[in-house]
Every structure is written in C-alpha cells, then in structure tokens.
Amino acid sequence: MSIPKLSHYPLPRETQLPDNRVDWQVDPQRAALLIHDMQHYFINFYGENNPLIDAVIANIQALKHYCYEHDIPIYYTAQPIKQGTQERGLLRDMWGDGLQDPTQQPVIDALAPTDKDIVLTKWRYSAFQKCDFEERLTSSNRDQLLIVGIYAHIGVMTTAVDAFMRDIKPFVIADAVADFSYDEHQMALNFVAQRCGKVVNTAQVLGEATLDLTSLDGLKTHILPLIDCEPDEFDEFESLVDYGLDSVQVMNLIALWQQQGIETNFIELAQIPTLSAWVELLEERKDD
Amino acid sequence: MTHTIAKPLPLTTSQHAMWLLHTISGRGELFNVAECMVFRGKVAATTLQHAFNHVWQASDTLSCRFPHDADYTPALQPTHNTPIIEIIQLEHDIEHVTDYAQQFMAPKLCQPFDLSSQPLMQLQLLRGESQDYLMILAHHLLLDGYGFGLFSQALSRSYNALIKNKALPNLRFSDQQTLLDAQQQATYLTTVDSARQTLNQWLDDIGEIHSFSDSKADVTTANKRTSQQFTRAQWQTIQSAASSINSSSSEILLAAIATALIAKTQHYHATLGLLMMNRQSMAELSAPCVQSNVLPLPLNLTPDMTLHDITVLVNHQIKALKQLQSYRVESLKRDRQKQGKSLTVFGPTINLLPFSSNPKYAGIETHSHILSAGTTDDIMLQIHLLGDTPANIDFDVNEARYQPDQVNTIQAQVFDIAIRWANQPTLALSELVKCLIQEPKHVF
Numbered sequence: 001m002s003i004p005k006l007s008h009y010p011l012p013r014e015t016q017l018p019d020n021r022v023d024w025q026v027d028p029q030r031a032a033l034l035i036h037d038m039q040h041y042f043i044n045f046y047g048e049n050n051p052l053i054d055a056v057i058a059n060i061q062a063l064k065h066y067c068y069e070h071d072i073p074i075y076y077t078a079q080p081i082k083q084g085t086q087e088r089g090l091l092r093d094m095w096g097d098g099l100q101d102p103t104q105q106p107v108i109d110a111l112a113p114t115d116k117d118i119v120l121t122k123w124r125y126s127a128f129q130k131c132d133f134e135e136r137l138t139s140s141n142r143d144q145l146l147i148v149g150i151y152a153h154i155g156v157m158t159t160a161v162d163a164f165m166r167d168i169k170p171f172v173i174a175d176a177v178a179d180f181s182y183d184e185h186q187m188a189l190n191f192v193a194q195r196c197g198k199v200v201n202t203a204q205v206l207g208e209a210t211l212d213l214t215s216l217d218g219l220k221t222h223i224l225p226l227i228d229c230e231p232d233e234f235d236e237f238e239s240l241v242d243y244g245l246d247s248v249q250v251m252n253l254i255a256l257w258q259q260q261g262i263e264t265n266f267i268e269l270a271q272i273p274t275l276s277a278w279v280e281l282l283e284e285r286k287d288d
Numbered sequence: 289m290t291h292t293i294a295k296p297l298p299l300t301t302s303q304h305a306m307w308l309l310h311t312i313s314g315r316g317e318l319f320n321v322a323e324c325m326v327f328r329g330k331v332a333a334t335t336l337q338h339a340f341n342h343v344w345q346a347s348d349t350l351s352c353r354f355p356h357d358a359d360y361t362p363a364l365q366p367t368h369n370t371p372i373i374e375i376i377q378l379e380h381d382i383e384h385v386t387d388y389a390q391q392f393m394a395p396k397l398c399q400p401f402d403l404s405s406q407p408l409m410q411l412q413l414l415r416g417e418s419q420d421y422l423m424i425l426a427h428h429l430l431l432d433g434y435g436f437g438l439f440s441q442a443l444s445r446s447y448n449a450l451i452k453n454k455a456l457p458n459l460r461f462s463d464q465q466t467l468l469d470a471q472q473q474a475t476y477l478t479t480v481d482s483a484r485q486t487l488n489q490w491l492d493d494i495g496e497i498h499s500f501s502d503s504k505a506d507v508t509t510a511n512k513r514t515s516q517q518f519t520r521a522q523w524q525t526i527q528s529a530a531s532s533i534n535s536s537s538s539e540i541l542l543a544a545i546a547t548a549l550i551a552k553t554q555h556y557h558a559t560l561g562l563l564m565m566n567r568q569s570m571a572e573l574s575a576p577c578v579q580s581n582v583l584p585l586p587l588n589l590t591p592d593m594t595l596h597d598i599t600v601l602v603n604h605q606i607k608a609l610k611q612l613q614s615y616r617v618e619s620l621k622r623d624r625q626k627q628g629k630s631l632t633v634f635g636p637t638i639n640l641l642p643f644s645s646n647p648k649y650a651g652i653e654t655h656s657h658i659l660s661a662g663t664t665d666d667i668m669l670q671i672h673l674l675g676d677t678p679a680n681i682d683f684d685v686n687e688a689r690y691q692p693d694q695v696n697t698i699q700a701q702v703f704d705i706a707i708r709w710a711n712q713p714t715l716a717l718s719e720l721v722k723c724l725i726q727e728p729k730h731v732f
Contacts, residue, residue: 008525008532049713051532248642252675255676265437268441271460273570
C-alpha cells in the first residue's frame, strides 16, 4: 500500500517535451516557485545515488538560484508526520499511514529552505488544499506558479490543475520533477501541456540555449568528447570513422535526431562519414 | 544461365576466410544467413524485381560466383546472374511472422549454396492478403550485417525511384578491385602486421580463457536461439544509468555479460569475442560484401570495480581493438597453433547490431526479422540496439555445449545484472558476484 521502491529513468530532453496549447511566458514579476514534497521520506524511495533524483535536485538548485536573483518568492510543501485519521482522510486508504519518522520529515539538505522561503504544510495532493497558499500568492501579486519536485503525476499535476482552476498559470518544469516511472512522468507532462498549464524545461526558464544537435557547432560540442579530440585538431571534412566514432555512438545520435522527427540510419551516415556531410543531410531531412 | 563478363579476381581476406570455412567444414549451410522483411502493405512485385536487378548489378561483390581452380584457390568471378524473386501466394496474412518465417526458411537454411556456380542470394516474395513478406537467404560469404544494410537500403532507394518514375539511383558501391587495392596499400599492410603482434601479445598476457561452458564442440553442431527483450522501464533505467556514468547502454550490457561470466568462473578476468565491423576506408564502407571480424576483448577486472569502472575499461579496450580489427581471427588462430598455444582466443561472442533500419517502400513501412546470422561453436549474444526502443538479445548457443536450463540461467543472469547494476551503479563487482552466487537463479 506504501510507495514502491523506485528506479531511475532518463529525464525528458527538450525535444521530448509535449506540445503546449498555451504560449504563456514566465514573468519574474508575477511568478512564484513551488518546491513540492522534496522531503527525505519521499526521496528515499529512489534509494541512494539515484541519477534521476541527483539530476532533478541539481536543476531545482539552479532554479532556486535564478529565483533568488530575480526576487521570485520560493514556497515549499512538506507533509507533516503522524497525521490523525481525520487529517489524513482518504490518503490513508490509498497510501497507508504515510510519514511517521520525524527524521524523514524535513526537506532534503541539498534543497533546505532558507529564512527567505516559506514552507507550507501539505495535507492533500494539491498544495492549495487546506492552507492559505492562494491568498499568499494573491497578496504578493503572483499569478504564475513554477512547479518542481515529486511526484509528477500525483501532487505536482494535481497542484497544477488546482492552480489553473484558481486562474494561476502553472508551469511544470519537466526536468525538475520526478515520478514513479518514465511513463507516469510523461503522462503528467502531457496532461498539463494539453489541459491546464505549460511544460518547460530548466534551461528555458533560465534562458539558456540548449545544444542544437543538427548544427555543426552543436554536433561538434557533442561529438568531440566522444572521440577525445580537441576543437583545434578537428576537421569536419575528415572521416569520423578515422577519428574513432563508433557504431553505437552513431546509433545514439540517430535516436536523438529521431526525437526531433529527423529520420536517418547508420548505413547512410556511414557512407558519408564526415560531420560536414551529416549536417548537410540533416538540413535536407529537416525540410522533408 | 550464367554469363562470364569479366576476369576473375582474388578474394579479400574476409571473403577468403568465409570461403575456407565453407569448404573445409563440409557443412556450407552453416554459413547461410536469413532475414524476413515484412511490408505493412502490398508492394509492386515487378518493380521490386527491377529494383533488385539494379542493386545486384551495381557491384561485382554481389553479382558474382566463387569458383576455385584445381589447387583449391578460389576467385571471385563477376557474372550477370541476377536471381529471380520467386512469388508465392498466401491465402491470408501471416499471424506470427517470426515463427512462420523460421519454419518457412528452415529447409532452405539446411541447403548449402554451391559457391562456384550459384548466385549467393535467394529471394521469395510471399504475398498475403494485405501484407507482403520478403524472405532473403544469403551466404555469409556474400554479405555481413553492415553489407546487408547497404544492400537493403539500396533496394528501397531503387524501388522508390522506380515508383516515382525517377532515374534509378547511382549506388556508388565499391567494387572488388577497389577493395583489393585498398587492402594492398602499404599503410594497410603495416596496420595488419602491427595488429598481429599486438593481438598475439594480448593473448600471451592472458592465462586461461573461459566461457559459460567448459565442454568443447564443433562449429558444425546445430545452434539454438532464445531471445529476450528488456522492458521499457528496465531499458530506461539502463539508459539513465549510462547517462549518469557517462557511458553507453551497450557498454553496460558488455559489463553485465563479463560479470555473469565471472560469477560462473570465479576468475576476475573475461575475454569476450567482439564482432567488429572492420570497415575503415570509404571503399570498405561502400562495399556490399563480407568484411566483419571477431576478435578478443580482454577485460582484466578487480573485485572493487563499479559499473562506471568497468564501462570505462570496456570503452578503452574497444578503442584499442578498433586499431587491430583488420587482422583476421582465422590468422590469429593459425598464429596460436604454430606457437603450440591454445586455439581458444575468446569466450562468449558478442555481436552489437546497430544496423537496423526499416526503410519505407513507397510509403509502406517495413520491419525486419533476422532469422539466422551465422553459427557458433560456443555461445553468441546478438544484441539488437534499437535506439530508445528496449534492446533485444538473441542467445545463440551450440547445442552440444549448452543445455536449455544453462541457457536460461545465463539469460536470466545477464538481464538481472544489467538491471541490478543500472539501479545501483555504485555496487562493487564482488558484491554483485556474491549476490549472484547466493541467488543463482534470481530473475527480476
């Protein structure tokens, strides 16, 4: 009845984000950040050294830093320990007694709230339930909510729906939330993008450019570490086979291009094995 | 009828090795390979034949036969012997394609080609109600996996051009003479000689080489295949682990196979056999022919190694092996024999297959099933890498060496290790081996 032990999976890349129905833009003057349920208790289900959680924490840290720089208020939710039957309500039927150990209750050290931050007590899936979260946002003229944390298809998604119904624009940060599985993660993102909010990634919020793996520069940045080559020693007209790029690395690139809707295959790339020829081929395919 | 159209040419070292295996074994059928291409619709059979004619005639490495003289010196004799695609009408579409195709091809896989007179490919187009199926039987002397990919891509390109009333594509295949010239260059010969020395030194430095079975068998004993695919969730965890330790999914699978071998032998050393593409030059990359090679990948492991440590080692060793891939395994075995050393130069063989592509035929999607990719005297793991789609592993075993329950255990352990280690990448090799010994048949 409790939460199962959770495995890790790759966080969605920019090209894997769902299409959004809305074109809202994050406005630092109107936004607040919600770090959802990043407590020891929930994080522990992922086990130690979990690459998924490590990546999510790193992205939340970057977003926190951005929020401090732009005077965006930061809220946390944290569930209380040893909730009584009335307090826990139907959650008990679904998930059991929940958090009991006081040492498991705090937010994890890597994301510990500071004095500037506000920690809300979390009672139900939605962060708005049974607390004054909406009033706090309204009084500080915030009608955009950036949501990060766990679990994407439960609390994060429900909070996004609830925000939407209160005319607060939810933005779910796809690579700063985690879930039970890739499929449930993706399901939550799809639902938000299509029904109640906007799905973005950390780099988009931070205004960072992501690597364009169809451009010469983007591909060079991606490939040079794979072949242990310094930029000034690389010639895009020389065969990548001679540089030591192997078939598996080529297959990984093919999969990344596929996610952008560009179809290629190993054999055709192997017949024109220079970076310059590949960029030309990708340009042609983009137009197909 | 076969017309001789050009003078005979010598064989490349890879072709010669395959010719010898066929001839010496007396069981040429063991080197037959087969694939079934499913069309998700109906193709134009006449157009397919025209496209095939174009591809076949575009290179003498396809359109040829391999006669030998009285001294058993083989040659590649270019010809105009384009095979005719046999049309077979079916009453219905095929429900279970792999099973049906295996059964359909079984008698053909048992028939050896006559290298000296026959074209080394046979095609049948099975015409179902709403789908067609192209059964392709070829001899390994004609094509390896990469060569087959070149052929398959050229066939779809040519078909699509014909359907659109466009000019047939210039396929720019390398011919036999170009391959021979490339392999006679001084730099190539120096590389081969250097590879010979390094590979022999590698083997001298290794003690005994182990596999999953201690018994011996002949390559001519029948092979049996079992297959298993990772679930989506398992594969996502492996991909995520690969990303977090800056490695690749295939390196994790190689680490898992080496670990399963260590659990079996209790020696912290594994020498896997790795199928190498063995194509470096443009001439080799553009030739529909056999060129692949299988060479030892020695992995010296220590009990404290983590998944990251082993994938770094695998990556390093593969990079080193790439420099040596032109030296044929058959020559390496001959070297060992001359020195009075063991002819076992590697344990389990691994074939990483990233060549899968499903070309469209005038908009009709295709899907390929590899029915037979050769033969082994031991165990061969054919790892089909399909990008984000979970990898599938075929476990091909020599039935004289492996009982079905042994294969099941190996299969379960390889999958178990890959998943367990992807979930806990910091686990030490010795801890993992200990778990496997304590729970020998644990399956996730």
